[in-house]
Amino acid sequence: xxxNIYDFTDFVNSINVWLNTVFPPAAADIAGFVIIGICxxxxxxxxGLSLVYIERKVCAFFQQRLGPMxxxxxxxxxxxxxxxxxxxxxxxxxxGSDKFLFNLAAFIVIIxxxxxxxxxxxxxxxxxxxxxxxxxxxxxxxSIGVTGILLAGWSSxxxxxxxxxxxxxxxxxxxxxxxxxxxxxxxxxxxxxQLSVIVESQRDGWWIFKGNIPAVIAFFIFIIAxxxxxxxxxxxxxxxxxxxxAGFHTEYSGIKFAYFFLxxxxxxxxxxxxxxTVFFGGWMPLHIGNFEFFNNIMDFIPPIIWFFGKIAAIIxxxxxxxxxxxxxxxxxxxTLEWKYLLPINLVNLLLMALxxxxxxxx
Amino acid sequence: xxxxxxxxxNFMGLKNYISDIYNGVKSLITGMKVTGHYITHPKEIITQxxxxxxxxxxxxxxxxxxxxxxxxxxxxxxxxxxxxxxxACPNGSIEIISGKExxxxxxxxxxIIDTFVYHLSMCTFCNLCILSCPTDAIKMAQDFEHxxxxxxxxxxxxxxxxxxxxxxxx
Numbered sequence: 332x333x334x335n336i337y338d339f340t341d342f343v344n345s346i347n348v349w350l351n352t353v354f355p356p357a358a359a360d361i362a363g364f365v366i367i368g369i370c371x372x373x374x375x376x377x378x379g380l381s382l383v384y385i386e387r388k389v390c391a392f393f394q395q396r397l398g399p400m401x402x403x404x405x406x407x408x409x410x411x412x413x414x415x416x417x418x419x420x421x422x423x424x425x426x427g428s429d430k431f432l433f434n435l436a437a438f439i440v441i442i443x444x445x446x447x448x449x450x451x452x453x454x455x456x457x458x459x460x461x462x463x464x465x466x467x468x469x470x471x472x473x474s475i476g477v478t479g480i481l482l483a484g485w486s487s488x489x490x491x492x493x494x495x496x497x498x499x500x501x502x503x504x505x506x507x508x509x510x511x512x513x514x515x516x517x518x519x520x521x522x523x524x525q526l527s528v529i530v531e532s533q534r535d536g537w538w539i540f541k542g543n544i545p546a547v548i549a550f551f552i553f554i555i556a557x558x559x560x561x562x563x564x565x566x567x568x569x570x571x572x573x574x575x576x577a578g579f580h581t582e583y584s585g586i587k588f589a590y591f592f593l594x595x596x597x598x599x600x601x602x603x604x605x606x607x608t609v610f611f612g613g614w615m616p617l618h619i620g621n622f623e624f625f626n627n628i629m630d631f632i633p634p635i636i637w638f639f640g641k642i643a644a645i646i647x648x649x650x651x652x653x654x655x656x657x658x659x660x661x662x663x664x665x666t667l668e669w670k671y672l673l674p675i676n677l678v679n680l681l682l683m684a685l686x687x688x689x690x691x692x693x
Numbered sequence: 694x695x696x697x698x699x700x701x702x703n704f705m706g707l708k709n710y711i712s713d714i715y716n717g718v719k720s721l722i723t724g725m726k727v728t729g730h731y732i733t734h735p736k737e738i739i740t741q742x743x744x745x746x747x748x749x750x751x752x753x754x755x756x757x758x759x760x761x762x763x764x765x766x767x768x769x770x771x772x773x774x775x776x777x778x779x780x781a782c783p784n785g786s787i788e789i790i791s792g793k794e795x796x797x798x799x800x801x802x803x804x805i806i807d808t809f810v811y812h813l814s815m816c817t818f819c820n821l822c823i824l825s826c827p828t829d830a831i832k833m834a835q836d837f838e839h840x841x842x843x844x845x846x847x848x849x850x851x852x853x854x855x856x857x858x859x860x861x862x863x
Contacts, residue, residue, distance in 0.1 A: 391740075395740075396740045397742070652725075654728060
């Protein structure tokens with residue numbers, strides 16, 4: 332087994348060959364699925380735990396506080412304590428709620444990011460689903476989550492939940508448009524929706540640098556719209572604590588509440604991953620054209636570190652938004668999307684088409 | 694771009710639209726600068742790690758922890774026993790039990806305090822007693838660790854045993 336941190340293709344193939352020698356072909360496939368599933372479940376759990384901790388710390392430092400400090404060194408075990416508490420809590424089902432849909436909603440909300448994360452290219456060769464329509468797949472499955480939110484609001488039999496869910500529905504449906512249009516702006520340049528091709532097309536520089544001004548505008552629209560799509564502040568009207576207690580997940584408790592919480596953070600990761608892949612080259616190190624010396628130095632840093640570094644930067648930016656800006660009102664939110672982001676986006680798309688046709692991009 | 698009633702596009706509207714975006718982005722960046730300053734200056738964090746920093750913790754001057762009667766090194770205080778603080782106290786946390794002392798030279802008797810009783814359990818730390826004191830005999834101390842296992846320990850006698858009024862204070 333030859334493990335190479337720069338290229339996982341051989342490593343993954345050798346696991347595959349080993350599985351085929353141990354099991355018959357059909358069982359080898361199933362064993363492969365199981366291994367991948369376990370890897371993702373572990374990854375998602377660790378991701379959720381660490382992102383919650385990071386969020387609390389970042390939020391605290393933005394507000395001149397220290398955040399969790401008591402459990403473990405600098406409060407590092409705080410989220411583990413929280414999850415233990417949530418597991419031991421009673422999963423209440425409120426009276427008069429639609430019990431089937433109520434239970435189903437929590438799963439639908441968590442299934443969407445579980446599906447989307449499969450298409451994320453982590454490093455060279457470390458990519459589970461490399462569809463031709465990878466980007467389309469991610470945007471499509473991550474919008475399944477809104478169904479779960481609407482179901483949760485509807486089945487809770489609670490006015491706050493229903494209002495929160497309806498707001499969330501309006502919000503996600505609106506902002507989905509901007510997310511996809513801003514991604515399309517870059518797709519004009521890559522000419523492919525396949526994520527591995529998109530990453531490979533940035534071998535001589537990331538699209539945000541190569542794609543001229545339209546790419547920068549597209550990135551800012553993407554980051555605003557995807558913040559809204561993931562129901563994070565300043566667009567967290569779905570759960571607006573001051574007006575709706577907790578919005579669509581008011582009635583959820585225990586581990587089902589944890590699902591909603593986890594889904595939010597995995598969505599955050601997926602948004603950052605898509606943003607990093609499309610605009611910042613995914614796992615591709617920072618390359619400047621044919622400047623070989625510089626490129627070789629950058630290649631020395633493993634792609635997986637590049638990928639997670641970029642994701643960390645984007646997540647930090649989104650957290651910065653959340654802990655700086657005041658929450659928008661529902662009418663302001665829809666005005667921002669339909670009167671500002673969407674027209675700018677369409678003009679930007681046109682501009683990018685012009686840039687691509689004239690060959691002004693690098 | 695807004696359209697006026699006669700159907701002509703008003704390009705002043707477009708100008709407003711762009712300046713709206715410009716001002717919006719500008720104000721958002723101002724906000725991000727403030728929080729950006731906070732996160733890059735961890736030394737400005739306000740949170741105190743209380744039980745750990747107990748030895749070095751110094752409460753600020755204006756913090757109202759408890760009422761104390763100021764005694765100097767000769768065990769003398771400035772309280773004349775006028776009970777202005779007792780009258781000022783909105784919830785009866787202060788009780789002054791006064792006595793009389795006769796000056797051996799002039800034969801005049803003056804009012805002095807016998808016991809200055811302070812019920813910490815009732816005090817709301819409103820500071821009115823300190824403001825009402827004509828001789829500035831009492832002040833607010835910064836000590837805040839008042840928890841005890843017995844309620845009666847919260848009733849304190851503020852004048853130390855054997856203490857006397859400072860000469861010249863009237």
